[in-house]
Amino acid sequence: MAGNELRVTSSKNSIFKARPILVALWFSILFLPFKGAKAALILFVVLSTSIVLSRSLLSYAKSLREKGQAVSNRIRTIKLSTRSLFVARYSLLLILIALPFFVRDYLLDIAILTGIYIILALGLNVVVGFTGLLNLGFVAFYAIGAYTYALLNTALGIGFWPSLPLSVGLTALSGFVLAVPALRLRGDYLAIVTLGFGEIVRLVLNNWDSLTKGPNGISGIEPPYLMGISFWRLSNYYYLILIFALLTIVIIKRVYSSRIGRAWIAIREDEIASSAIGINTPMYKLYAFAFGAFWAGLAGALFAGKMQFVSPESFTFMESVLILCMVILGGLGSIPGVILGAIILVILPEVLREFQLYRMLALGSGLVLLMIFRPRGLFGGKSVSLRS
Amino acid sequence: MLAQQIINGLTLGGVYAIIALGYTMVYGILELINFAHGEIYMLGAYAGIIFFGLFTAIGLTSYSLPLSIVLTLILSIIFCSSYGFTIEKIAYKPLRKAPRLSPLISAIGVSIFLQNYVMLTQGATDRVFPYLFGAAGFDFIGARVTYLQSFIIAISALLMLSLHFFVARTMIGKAMRAVAQDRVMASLVGINIDTVISTTFVIGSGLAAVAGMMVAMYYGLVNYSIGYIAGIKAFTAAVLGGIGSIPGAMFGGIVLGLVEAMGAAYISSEYKDAYAFVILIIILLIKPAGLFGKSTEDRYK
Numbered sequence: 066m067a068g069n070e071l072r073v074t075s076s077k078n079s080i081f082k083a084r085p086i087l088v089a090l091w092f093s094i095l096f097l098p099f100k101g102a103k104a105a106l107i108l109f110v111v112l113s114t115s116i117v118l119s120r121s122l123l124s125y126a127k128s129l130r131e132k133g134q135a136v137s138n139r140i141r142t143i144k145l146s147t148r149s150l151f152v153a154r155y156s157l158l159l160i161l162i163a164l165p166f167f168v169r170d171y172l173l174d175i176a177i178l179t180g181i182y183i184i185l186a187l188g189l190n191v192v193v194g195f196t197g198l199l200n201l202g203f204v205a206f207y208a209i210g211a212y213t214y215a216l217l218n219t220a221l222g223i224g225f226w227p228s229l230p231l232s233v234g235l236t237a238l239s240g241f242v243l244a245v246p247a248l249r250l251r252g253d254y255l256a257i258v259t260l261g262f263g264e265i266v267r268l269v270l271n272n273w274d275s276l277t278k279g280p281n282g283i284s285g286i287e288p289p290y291l292m293g294i295s296f297w298r299l300s301n302y303y304y305l306i307l308i309f310a311l312l313t314i315v316i317i318k319r320v321y322s323s324r325i326g327r328a329w330i331a332i333r334e335d336e337i338a339s340s341a342i343g344i345n346t347p348m349y350k351l352y353a354f355a356f357g358a359f360w361a362g363l364a365g366a367l368f369a370g371k372m373q374f375v376s377p378e379s380f381t382f383m384e385s386v387l388i389l390c391m392v393i394l395g396g397l398g399s400i401p402g403v404i405l406g407a408i409i410l411v412i413l414p415e416v417l418r419e420f421q422l423y424r425m426l427a428l429g430s431g432l433v434l435l436m437i438f439r440p441r442g443l444f445g446g447k448s449v450s451l452r453s
Numbered sequence: 454m455l456a457q458q459i460i461n462g463l464t465l466g467g468v469y470a471i472i473a474l475g476y477t478m479v480y481g482i483l484e485l486i487n488f489a490h491g492e493i494y495m496l497g498a499y500a501g502i503i504f505f506g507l508f509t510a511i512g513l514t515s516y517s518l519p520l521s522i523v524l525t526l527i528l529s530i531i532f533c534s535s536y537g538f539t540i541e542k543i544a545y546k547p548l549r550k551a552p553r554l555s556p557l558i559s560a561i562g563v564s565i566f567l568q569n570y571v572m573l574t575q576g577a578t579d580r581v582f583p584y585l586f587g588a589a590g591f592d593f594i595g596a597r598v599t600y601l602q603s604f605i606i607a608i609s610a611l612l613m614l615s616l617h618f619f620v621a622r623t624m625i626g627k628a629m630r631a632v633a634q635d636r637v638m639a640s641l642v643g644i645n646i647d648t649v650i651s652t653t654f655v656i657g658s659g660l661a662a663v664a665g666m667m668v669a670m671y672y673g674l675v676n677y678s679i680g681y682i683a684g685i686k687a688f689t690a691a692v693l694g695g696i697g698s699i700p701g702a703m704f705g706g707i708v709l710g711l712v713e714a715m716g717a718a719y720i721s722s723e724y725k726d727a728y729a730f731v732i733l734i735i736i737l738l739i740k741p742a743g744l745f746g747k748s749t750e751d752r753y754k
Binding site: 091092094098099100104201249250252253254257260261262264265269272382389393422425426428429430431436440 | 539553563570685726
């Protein structure tokens with residue numbers, strides 16, 4: 066009797082329990098009107114064989130997964146000796162510094178883009194990963210940072226360095242302004258309000274022709290100069306990005322392990338409990354929003370300086386989703402995980418150029434699969450819960 | 454001029470209201486913002502074009518136009534309901550016990566997937582729905598009402614009424630309300646939760662299919678990306694009326710349609726899409742329970 070009660074039915078693999086032929090037939094019928102009979106037939110054959118195959122592989126995969134779990138647990142518990150960590154870190158740094166001497170401009174370009182996305186993803190990670198607040202309009206801050214520098218530079222002729230604090234400060238301020246009212250909401254409603262904020266910012270940029278030149282965007286933005294060095298050259302810009310990315314990592318890491326960071330984690334894990342032990346939760350959530358936005362502003366200014374052109378097209382909702390994917394893929398709340406997530410999601414599409422069309426398709430299904438099978442991301446930390 | 458805007462607003466509002474019903478029903482039962490719902494509406498528009506094209510090809514439209522429209526509508530409803538059903542089984546059911554934001558992220562994934570799926574299979578360019586009714590219409594208190602507009606308004610009203618009776622009077626409607634109130638309790642009194650949730654998705658998707666096809670007929674052009682913005686607007690309508698409340702969604706949809714028509718006519722048509730977001734944010738900040746919603750504490754906590 067007791068055994069009966071204890072039986073747990075896993076709904077996760079319900080799709081594999083159904084008859085494979087019927088499942089394949091069902092999907093093919095759903096597919097039929099969109100691409101015609103021939104494609105549906107091909108899909109049917111592919112699906113039914115792959116479901117049959119995956120079923121037989123499933124038991125094997127299960128044992129493999131258990132093994133994998135053990136391995137990844139072991140990896141997590143391995144304490145690298147300080148010395149080997151030191152060596153690994155500095156050799157990586159050396160490789161990064163030496164990179165421009167070895168690789169072509171194209172790869173350097175990707176490296177620069179990766180750096181910008183690392184800054185962005187780490188910023189979003191503060192809000193989503195550390196504090197557990199879903200922000201679907203993060204790209205708005207990125208846009209504000211980029212447009213502030215673009216406008217200051219093209220309209221008033223202010224250089225990169227003087228306008229950097231302005232654009233970063235303005236972005237942090239806008240994070241603050243959004244957060245003050247929005248943080249009264251929780252969970253999914255907060256997510257939707259941030260999404261709305263992102264869309265409003267994009268629509269304003271798109272329609273305020275006299276200031277932002279609308280959909281044409283702003284061109285002719287100057288790249289940064291510093292003491293006679295122009296960062297127009299790719300390798301110079303690469304070092305600039307490298308320095309800023311390292312700075313971001315170091316600062317976010319320091320803040321994460323400070324009192325503020327621990328308060329964020331506490332809020333993420335249990336808001337009521339953390340306010341009960343005296344954490345001023347609205348205040349710390351505000352910090353998280355403004356602090357996250359700050360990095361987006363930095364990334365935006367760097368992006369504008371790199372591209373020398375900004376237009377609303379770069380700041381769509383899909384961009385927000387992409388950054389969110391970087392954070393989720395690598396592992397919510399884990400700094401190395403997020404960095405890895407950003408690297409993967411920038412480099413993978415470049416490697417798979419032929420499949421460019423399928424990029425978003427894969428991103429969408431990847432999100433669903435991640436949520437179902439690895440909600441903590443590939444390299445996720447111990448207990449990260451996205452709670453409402 | 455004003456009467457004309459009201460008619461235009463009602464037409465749009467009817468469509469928003471029908472889509473909003475899908476959001477509100479799913480939210481009422483699962484507390485999930487079904488981000489993919491707008492995509493179902495887009496699929497409905499495409500299904501309308503595809504099935505109508507099929508009927509044109511076999512000559513049914515020249516034989517009887519009303520019959521082919523009704524058949525197209527029925528086929529699109531079945532088609533979209535199947536998609537809704539499948540999406541729930543794949544993307545939401547495994548996450549029923551997960552933290553609340555996981556299914557939301559999964560829903561965003563589904564939405565992106567469907568958009569690109571349609572773009573890849575149907576092409577990125579606009580698809581055209583044949584211009585059936587022309588500009589023919591009648592004058593009504595100084596406004597020009599096309600037959601298509603009156604058709605859309607009538608169908609929306611009919612669907613809203615029948616849904617209202619379905620939820621209020623039938624056994625499964627009762628079960629839906631019970632699940633919305635307390636899922637565990639409902640399962641204890643013998644209600645099959647899975648069936649109720651599937652039914653909700655099937656009905657919501659069917660409604661979205663109708664909305665999609667009506668919009669395809671109204672504007673004549675369909676694009677793979679129409680679902681996102683329409684979805685957000687319909688969600689706004691649902692929140693405006695009080696999410697979880699069916700009459701609220703109807704009311705919210707119509708109000709939103711009117712606001713948009715008025716705003717486009719009297720303020721600025723460039724920011725047409727922004728009104729919904731502004732309303733959404735204002736409503737959420739001032740009265741998160743919406744106009745009709747019960748202000749249950751945990752609704753926004």
